[in-house]
Amino acid sequence: MTNKQISIQEATDYFKDGMTIMVGGFLAVGTPDVLIDALIEQKVQNMELIANDTGFPDKGVGRLVVSRQLSKVIASHIGTNPETGKQMIAQEMDVELVPQGTLAERVRCGGAGLGGVLTSTGIGTVVEEGKQKLSVNGVEYLLEEPLRADLALIRAKKADKAGNLIYDKSARNFNPLMAMAADVVIAQVDELVEVGEIKPDEVMTPGVVVDKIVYLGGC
Amino acid sequence: MNAKEMIARRVALELENGDVINLGIGLPTMVANYLPKGVNVTLQSENGFVGLGALNGEADANLVNAGGQPCGIIPGAVMFDSAMSFMLIRGGHVDVTVLGGLEVDEEGNLANWMVPGKMVPGMGGAMDLVTGAKKVIVAMEHCAKNGSAKILKKCRLPLTGKGVVDLIVTELGVFRVTEEGLVLEEVAPGVDVEFVTARTEANLIISPNLNQMQNIS
Numbered sequence: 001m002t003n004k005q006i007s008i009q010e011a012t013d014y015f016k017d018g019m020t021i022m023v024g025g026f027l028a029v030g031t032p033d034v035l036i037d038a039l040i041e042q043k044v045q046n047m048e049l050i051a052n053d054t055g056f057p058d059k060g061v062g063r064l065v066v067s068r069q070l071s072k073v074i075a076s077h078i079g080t081n082p083e084t085g086k087q088m089i090a091q092e093m094d095v096e097l098v099p100q101g102t103l104a105e106r107v108r109c110g111g112a113g114l115g116g117v118l119t120s121t122g123i124g125t126v127v128e129e130g131k132q133k134l135s136v137n138g139v140e141y142l143l144e145e146p147l148r149a150d151l152a153l154i155r156a157k158k159a160d161k162a163g164n165l166i167y168d169k170s171a172r173n174f175n176p177l178m179a180m181a182a183d184v185v186i187a188q189v190d191e192l193v194e195v196g197e198i199k200p201d202e203v204m205t206p207g208v209v210v211d212k213i214v215y216l217g218g219c
Numbered sequence: 220m221n222a223k224e225m226i227a228r229r230v231a232l233e234l235e236n237g238d239v240i241n242l243g244i245g246l247p248t249m250v251a252n253y254l255p256k257g258v259n260v261t262l263q264s265e266n267g268f269v270g271l272g273a274l275n276g277e278a279d280a281n282l283v284n285a286g287g288q289p290c291g292i293i294p295g296a297v298m299f300d301s302a303m304s305f306m307l308i309r310g311g312h313v314d315v316t317v318l319g320g321l322e323v324d325e326e327g328n329l330a331n332w333m334v335p336g337k338m339v340p341g342m343g344g345a346m347d348l349v350t351g352a353k354k355v356i357v358a359m360e361h362c363a364k365n366g367s368a369k370i371l372k373k374c375r376l377p378l379t380g381k382g383v384v385d386l387i388v389t390e391l392g393v394f395r396v397t398e399e400g401l402v403l404e405e406v407a408p409g410v411d412v413e414f415v416t417a418r419t420e421a422n423l424i425i426s427p428n429l430n431q432m433q434n435i436s
Binding site: 026027028029030052053075076077078079080085088097099100101102103104105107108119120121122123124125126127157167168169170171172173174175176177 | 264265266267268279280281282283286287292298299300301302304305308309328338339340341342343344345346347350351377378379380381382
């Protein structure tokens with residue numbers, strides 16, 4: 001089986017100005033910080049970011065807001081990073097706020113080959129503006145469309161060299177969903193083992209969807 | 220006792236043994252401190268687990284609550300991804316959610332996620348919670364910091380959910396959303412109905428069984 005491990009320098013080969021990225025994490029927990037460092041060092045511009053939130057100015061994906069590398073953000077929450085709100089109000093960056101459960105389902109649809117999801121979340125609020133409404137068995141739903149990205153940057157606790165992943169506690173969040181929904185998936189992992197060392201039933205994301213692994217630990 | 224503690228203590232009485240509960244950030248989180256004896260509930264955290272508990276020992280960077288604060292978990296806790304988390308929330312597997320509010324109205328509409336031109340933190344999981352939880356309780360101080368009413372005839376701020384609220388608990392009373400309108404069911408000790416109505420814009424139906432607010436001593 002192919003060894004999917006690459007260096008952080010090799011990971012930057014997948015960076016392109018104007019690309020859409022999905023980045024795992026919830027308030028910077030479970031965010032692949034080494035890959036964020038690389039995006040900042042490489043000064044990748046005009047990216048569209050899909051993430052649960054914009055972290056903090058100095059932590060998580062929020063650093064990409066501060067470094068002004070984003071043209072658009074799709075997220076459920078931006079309150080912990082004042083810089084996001086500032087750039088949004090100044091119309092320097094486009095922000096689409098999506099209910100968290102809807103965001104999760106839109107990403108899941110993107111990775112699952114589905115044309116969208118019907119949800120009651122957002123009915124009667126600004127979220128329904130411009131969206132198709134459908135009634136199923138008397139219940140009203142919004143049609144929420146799938147989300148995909150050029151590149152997903154995710155974080156796992158442990159991987160084998162085939163890319164089978166295990167996440168750690170609440171650092172899992174959006175990572176497994178995003179691993180399904182991008183053309184290229186790069187996982188930053190805290191521990192790397194040989195193929196066969198992770199039991200099949202313990203794998204949380206199958207390596208077949210993970211393209212590359214960045215592991216900076218010893219040996 | 221301060222207003223927030225009074226509110227949290229009263230909300231805690233609404234919880235039943237075995238319930239799965241989601242508590243919002245801030246005041247709602249305090250509810251977990253005042254569970255009546257014999258009432259054990261499972262706390263759900265929308266960042267991806269059930270079995271949220273108090274931080275016990277050293278903080279773990281990969282274990283935080285939905286506010287991003289280090290937390291603990293109880294034995295039997297289960298971790299999952301954001302899709303599963305919101306399947307539980309949207310799918311009716313959460314019995315009660317307790318949220319804060321900026322405005323609530325007679326029709327059970329709730330606004331708590333943005334103030335146009337001032338503050339746009341985003342809705343996070345709030346819209347899914349009010350849509351999917353079996354019972355939605357708004358726990359909030361009765362008036363805004365400037366003294367203006369927060370329980371209105373009609374919400375003016377952008378809504379979090381339409382017709383979603385079941386019960387409102389403030390330091391002045393307990394209000395139930397019904398098809399007939401907003402019913403004042405309990406008033407706080409030392410407070411009369413006039414005091415409450417003077418600080419409420421919504422029309423209140425006074426319950427024929429009006430009680431003093433329970434167990435807040």
